[in-house]
Amino acid sequence: MQTHHDLPVSGVSAGEIASEGYDLDALLNQHFAGRVVRKDLTKQLKEGANVPVYVLEYLLGMYCASDDDDVVEQGLQNVKRILADNYVRPDEAEKVKSLIRERGSYKIIDKVSVKLNQKKDVYEAQLSNLGIKDALVPSQMVKDNEKLLTGGIWCMITVNYFFEEGQKTSPFSIDDA
Incomplete structure (x- = not known):
């Protein structure tokens, strides 16, 4: 493989790159x-x-x-x-949930895992540090990110809050907006 500098990438040591006048950090950042x-x-x-x-x-x-x-x-x-x-620290989970409720939505970093609730026919997310176990998840998000179903992934997501008297689902939902 050749770069546009005609520097062979394989089989070249960092010392050889330096002796030829190439900046290894710059090359790595560029490529x-x-x-x-x-x-x-x-x-x-x-x-x-x-x-x-x-x-x-x-x-x-x-x-x-x-x-x-x-x-x-x-x-x-x-x-x-x-x-x-x-980033949601577990000891600040209630504060963040309140912030989500007051603002209507908030972007967080947390570990998210999803399961299918077959009784309600919806996907529900568990947000590890936030302590939410039943946030609604759009089906398309699950289709696009199947790892959510296999133990979860760390991600930056938007958590929404919508409460309506008598609703049968969680007021929390997530999206990747």
């Missing part, structure tokens, strides 16, 4: 944009956030995949803000 994660940033954020490492690495890949220090610093601020605003 694998959004997928390169600096482990020092993961370690730095992991100490202050109680989220799975792969969630942190996903966010870091999205916002910090650059060899420009200013871009990385701005990306770190974005990741910290996203975690502060959207």
Whole structure:
């Protein structure tokens, strides 16, 4: 495989790349944009956030995949803000549920698993940290993300709240908007 720099990717060591005047970090960021994660940033954020490492690495890949220090610093601020605003800590679940009720909807980061409630013929989500076990899930979301049915996945989703007197389903529902 050749890059547009005519640098053979396979069989070339980092030392050879450096000796030829290529910047390995720049090449990686150029060819694998959004997928390169600096482990020092993961370690730095992991100490202050109680989220799975792969969630942190996903966010870091999205916002910090650059060899420009200013871009990385701005990306770190974005990741910290996203975690502060959207990650549900289990000890703050009731506060977040109240926020969802008051606003009508709110975007969160949580582990979501789905089951089919055959008595009601609806899919229901369990939101791990939020402590909700019966949020309604659109069928299309389940079709598009089958892993929801096999143990769940960490994701950023919008949780909606709509309560109507006498309703037989949960006032909570989710979507990926």
